[in-house]
Amino acid sequence: MKTARTSPRAKVVAGLFAGIGGLELGFAKAGYHSSILCEIDPVAQHILRAKFPGAEIVGDVKELKTVGACDVLCAGFPCQDLSSSGHKVGINGDRSSLIDEVFRLLESSEARWVVVENVRFMLHLNGGEAMRRVIDGFERLGYNWAYRLINSQAFGVPQRRHRVYFVASKSEDPREVLLSDEGLSEDVDGDDISISDHIGFYWTEGAYASGLSRNAIPPLKSGSTIGIPSPPAIYFPNGMVGTPTIQDAERLQGFEADWTKSAEEVGKPSARWRLLGNSVTVPVSEWLAGRLNDPRPYDSSADKPIGSKWPHAAWSIGGRRYQSNVSDRPVSRVAVDIGNFLLHPAKPLSRRAIDGFLRRANKGNLKFPIGFLEALSQFSKNIAQ
Template sequence: MRVVSLFSGIGGFELGLARAGFDTILMCESDPLARSVLRHRLPDIPIRTDIRTIKSLPACEILTAGWPCQDLSQAGRTAGITGDRSGLISEVFRLVGTAKTKPEFILLENVAFALHLQGGAALKFVTANLEKLGYKWAYRILDSQQFGIPQRRRRLFILGSRNLPPESILFRGVFTAKPQTPQYPEQYGFYWTEGNRGLGWSPEAVPPLKGGSALSIPSPPAIWNKNAHSFITPGVSDAERMQGFPADWTDVGVLKKDKKRARWKLIGNAVSVPVVEWIGRSIAEKISTPIHVEQKSRSSKIAVAAFGQPGQQPICLTPDYEGPEAPNVTSLREFELKNANELSLRAAAGFLSRIEKSSLKTHPAFIPDLRAFVS
């Protein structure tokens, strides 16, 4: 199946779908540093630089778009779907609407916060436009931590389909029992750049890798090893692997040597490869193996998962689980960090001063260990 990828980033959609057996025929990415990665890693695929200049959509079966989230995320400006960046999703619908042959599937990804921003306006805008174009749709939050990488990363995935029920693809495993967290965690991820209102506390995982921080600096999270009484940060290649990319995926061209901050930004904004691969394999399997999804409840409120089609009231679900039918949870203790660094004393001291004044909850031994580390 042929894939056209818009807002490609560093190739998460492309790599994930390639592992599922699909071929990308065109990419579009405006960031020159991200394009340098794409050119090195996916050299045979043409790249366009501005979606607004694409006049027509090449014939394809799958269209993907991890459209810009700066106007939707809590860390961004939260301007909503009409913001300068996130509003570019309209260009996706323009291309589909004018296509001679519409793609069978449209796969979109964005931050989970898009569900709630401005009363769910972004989600309503997307699903309404999919229906106008004749697509059935389904959406669900998926957490990368359930797909074999130790990163707690909840993202909203929206799948549109012209002929097949998209919920039978995207909702595989939706009623699976939520896996229990490790009974005795040894390592905990957290954001050392925060500590006043947020922490990102994550047993046996890191919190979501981000392209920025509260200090407006792309930076890694920290990891506290309770048994070793240590505080470290994963290296750039560790972070690439935590997104499902091969190590050093972004270590190319102008990004070599002293461009770690730029690489962190690209990695933090990327789509997790294993999640896309699972969706791709589900699409391929669904073609010959229909999967029934039980209708749970009807509601006009924004739900964490739902599906619908033109002319019908959406069906809303309230699942607790955000992974595949067979959970694949990898803990930090199982994930070998290959180029980790010790958290700097300056960073640790700054974080300590903030969290000691806050009411944030942590492990009882965490702050004593941090005090000993700083002293």
């Protein structure tokens, strides 16, 4: 007599500071199910309800008593106090200090794995104070941990976006998830940018930073130095200067086009840019989830104890802290030129926006590719004609 075959239990994710679901969507693509998503922003909540209909959506993390039974706890905790473009308050700021809520909930959680994400600047801000806060929190609760700086551009999207990813577990070796893969390095961030390339840059800056990126855009952000969420600009080799559409920006984060469209039902269209800038690149989280399903041995024989500064990658087993020499590219995927990636025509940048960038650039001391500022000036003049 044949017996019924029992289907394997779907692995469960609980998401804190879920935003628009970048971490959780990547895990869903790897076979996980989101049980609970905690997000305080009502516009983001609206998107989560539309895209994760089976998940419980809750608000303030401070009022959350438990995340329930889950295999993985994800937390892309607020970065505003840690970002290089923010107020740089640090980990003690009102928003980024919410990482402590993650550790509070972990005290009663049986999650096998923990995945935490935040901005690159936390490695350096206030001497790495935020890194110490996160790592001390894990070790206080008895977790082994590993972290790695990862560039989204390694995953085939033309966005130069570096983020720090932590993986921690009480029972497993996080190195076998986060550090065992190593991709081939590509010279996509080189200094040899020329006006024959597509050049991504922050048109809202110019004096102290510009985010110049060859054949890619710099990181999508939730805000800017002029106080509004806005996409980076792209200089095209034919002299045109414009910004990607929101649909292409969503694709640059690994979402399907119009993933955030439902936000316009409850908020301003500009909210889509803010939420997208705060999100996690989906192919990175999908890779992470895949490694949780299939860990690989990690060779630590060349690793040395961490020095006075936080390296780009490190780990700790049983309280011993070591730095790793892995790169920011755990996979080798073909780099895509932003000009070939876009599916929609870029929106031409206004004369006012270009002239504002040029004023700031001419006052500062940043170096730009030969002919770049002149090409922007010419495009501005063409707009006026």
